[in-house]
Amino acid sequence: MPVSQPRFGVWSNVYGAWGSHFHPDDPSDASWMRNLSLVQQAEALGFSSTLIAQHIMNPTGNERDQLETWTSAAAFAASTRMIEIIAAVKPYLFHPVVLAKMALQIEEISGGRAALNLVNAWYKPEFERAGIRFAHHDERYAYGREWITVVRRLFSGDRVTFRGRYFQVEDYILSPPSRFRSRPAIYLGGESEAARALAAEHADAFFINGQPLHDVREIIHDLARRPRLDAPLRFGLAGFVIARKTEAEAREALDYALSLAEKDAPGHKSVLDGADADAVMFKTFAKHANVVGTNGGTSAGLVGSYAQVADRISGFNDIGIELFMLQFQPFESEMRRFAEEIIPRVAHARSFS
Structure with missing residues (x-):
């Protein structure tokens, strides 16, 4: 399918590490200052987006620090100039009117760079321990459908009256709407x-x-064949990158990362113990053994020589992936390696495709 040139983004380091919490050259650090530095470096290196995942407590260990998403998104908006700021949200944690206003304010602060990533939650303890009901999987999506319907209309500057099963909104309008485009993405x-x-x-x-x-x-x-009222759906892919001069060096680095992962076993157990048994993504992840990173991580196959990783990215771009949302470890040095070694190779390959 026709697709635009690939873009590259980074996951903000909300958990402290996207690989092992025990990497000697990447101390676990979810602090605001570390994340600000990381995002500003990413912007300077040419990355186009950052994704701020949302948890209230760290699922890899509740004693570990956890960056808060929406306050951080506002601060990133004021501290950067070009990078897209994609903030994740779980609808049960925010009323749609409140969240829409927050997002539109970040759109204003950023000059039109705010985006929302709707996720319908899988980690039960952060809800249940706060006394928030964790609904069944399909009910969460029914709730999310009403929620995003209200948010989209408010994003667009509409005066909204909505009467649904979960939300009753009467004659509501938010001002200002986006001054830069029709609405945030x-x-x-x-x-x-x-x-x-x-x-x-x-x-x-x-x-x-x-x-x-x-x-x-x-x-x-499957998704491209479904009817839509809007423009065609665009696609992004999560991936953990391990790129080296040679494939052998990359495989060695992967083996080292997997050896460190053994120390993270209690954190992995914490994630699985708190996960919704009906969450399909964990069933998908179970198909892939020896994975580094979250959200599929190295299952995307972005492990190999510089040429191999660039070629695989081009292959994904050919089938419709526009945005590659990436994790690294150690984050800053490997992010720079990717910017210097992979992005130019991909750009050169795509210019001749």
Whole structure:
């Protein structure tokens, strides 16, 4: 399918590390100052987006620090000039009118760079321990459909009256709407049929967890065939990158990362113990062994020589992936390596395709 030139983004380091919490050259650090530095470096290196995942407590260990998403998004907006700021949101944690106003304020602060990533939650403890009901999977999506319907209309400057099962909104309008475009962008991710249906109906772009190319192709084909009222759905892919001069060096680095992961076993157990048993993404992840990173991580296959990684990115771009949302470890040095070694190779390859 025709697709624009690839863009590259980075996951803000909200957990403290996207690989092991025990890497000697990448101390676990979810602090605001570390994340600000990381995002500013990413912008200077030419990355186009940052994704700020949302948790209230750190699922890899509740004693670990956890960066808060929406306050950080506002601060990133005031501290950067070009990078897109994609802030994740779980609808049960924010009323749609309140969140829409917050997002529009970040749109104003950033000069038109705010985006929302709708996620319907999987980590039960951060809800249940706060006394917030954690609904069944399909009910969460029904709730999310009403929620995003209200948010989209408010984003667009409409005067909204909405009467649904979950929300009753009467004659509500938010001002100012975006002064820079019709509304902020809406991303959505998920593995289930409910997620795909919601994305086809309401999202501008769909995030796919890191998976092999043939699996990603099937997901894109399924979503691209669904009817839409808006422009065609765009696609992003999560991936953890390990790139070196040679494939052998990359495989050695992967083996080292996997050896460190053994120390993270208690954190992995914490994630799985708190996960919704009906969350389809964990069933997808279970198909891929020896993975580094979250959201599919190295399952996307971005491990190899510089040429191999660039070629695989081009292959994903050919089937419809526009935005590559990337994780690294050690984050800053590997992010710079990617910017210097991979982005130019991809740009050169795409200029001749």
